[in-house]
Amino acid sequence: MYWSAKIISHNGDKRIAVYFEKNTELISRIRKVEGARWSQTLKVWHIPNTAENQIRFSIIVRQPSKEGLEQIAKFKQWLISKRYSTNTIKTYTEALRAFLTFFNQKNSNEISNEDLITYNNEYIFKNKLSSSYQNQIVNALKLYFKTVKEKKIEIEKIHRPKREKVLPNVLSKEEIKLILTAHSNLKHKTMLSLIYSCGLRRSELLNLLLQDINSKRNIVMIRQAKGKKDRIAPLSNKILQLLRDYYVVYKPKKWLFEGVNGEEPYDARSLSNVLKQALSKVGITKPVSLHWLRHSYATHLLESGTDLRYIQELLGHRSSKTTEIYTHVSTKSLEQIKSPFDDL
Structure with missing residues (x-):
């Protein structure tokens, strides 16, 4: 299967042109790249020449060896047998695919510690990949070599980056109120309100079943969330009334928020x-995302006096250190500090 690519100028923009023999599978794959276009004039597929697309492009135009593909399949089957989440399976197998693509001229048994250093420098750093992506690579390779290959390899040779200390984005209560009352559509209003009122992740909201709402106990059951943990969150009287109004109008049968055909949950992209x-x-x-609503929920709870231990349980955090980050964005304590500027 032959591929080639080069940077071209198309209508004044720099694009990455991808050349390959006509093949329905390859056409289907290139179409999945955001911004991919077919040039009738040049008779070639081309994608935007962005840093992100350069990474995607490298995955598309290069392939692991046949032996590498077999290793990826084995790793995927091992992850499935251990009941890893769908997202983790996808993340880890794609990370291994990128690694084995880089070394597609080598058998996986020949990969050494020196190769790990090379990959770190020549792929991760050169392509300016994020530290979170680098950590995903390390986690995936560590698990792959330990389980599937059963090979002693110093995975620490791919150095883990220092964790970036990024504070969560938080909205004021006034901004939250504006957002939650913006929609006249009851379904849209209810979805956004439930995310904020219970501190839900997007996937947690979309995976809610009708039976997960317990109006007698005023709780919502969040099943098999991140880390495969169940948890409950309290439902206020206000959100319960909104949910009752929503049910009367939409009458969902299985999923609390159904998609177009009613057989699938509401689409994640549509919710965004x-x-x-x-x-x-x-x-x-x-640039507000749905996760900002969850961050705002946690911060507003903290500012109202809720103990961090309860917030940890409500959010489903495994470690208290994850929850403690909200103490850095809460303004409650800061408001007590008087600036020396006021005394001038």
């Missing part, structure tokens, strides 16, 4: 668009 529409309506220009 619901938030974008709300932001546009109220004139908020910050």
Whole structure:
């Protein structure tokens, strides 16, 4: 299967042109790259020449060896047998695919510690990949060599980056109120409100079943969330009434928030668009994501006096250190500090 590529100028923009013999499978794969276009004039597929697409491009135009593909399949089967989550399986197998693609001229048994250093420098650093991606690579390779290959290899040779200390993005209560009341569509309003009122992740909201809402106990059951843990979150009277109004109008049968055909849960991308529409309506220009609502929920709880241990349970954090980050964005204590500027 032959591939070649080069940078071209198309309508004044730099693009990556991908050349290959006509093949329906390859066409299907190139189409999945965001911004991919077919040039009728040049008779070639081309994608935007961005840093992100350069990474995607390298995955598409290069392939692991046949032996490498077999190793990826074995690793995937091992992850499935151990009941890893779908997202983790996808992340780890893609990380291994990128690694074995880089060394597609080598048998996996020949890979050494020196190769790990080379990969770190020549792929991760050269492509300016994020520290979180680097950690994913380390985690995937460590598990692969320990389990599938049963090979002693100093995985620490791929140095783990120092964890970036990034504070969570938090909205004010006034901004939250604007966002949650922006939609006249009851379904859209209810979805956004439930995320904030219970501190849910996007996937947790979309995976809720009708039976997960317990109106008698005023709780919502969040099943098999991150880390394969169940947890419960309290439902306020206000959100319960909103859920009752929603049920009367939409009458969901299985999923609390159903997709178009009613057989699948609501689409994740569509939910993100619901938030974008709300932001546009109220004139908020910050790059707000659905996770900001969860961060805001935790911070507002902390500022109202809720103990960190309870917030940890409500969010489903494994470690208290994860929850403690909200102490750095809470303004409650800061408001007690008087600036010396005021005394001038």
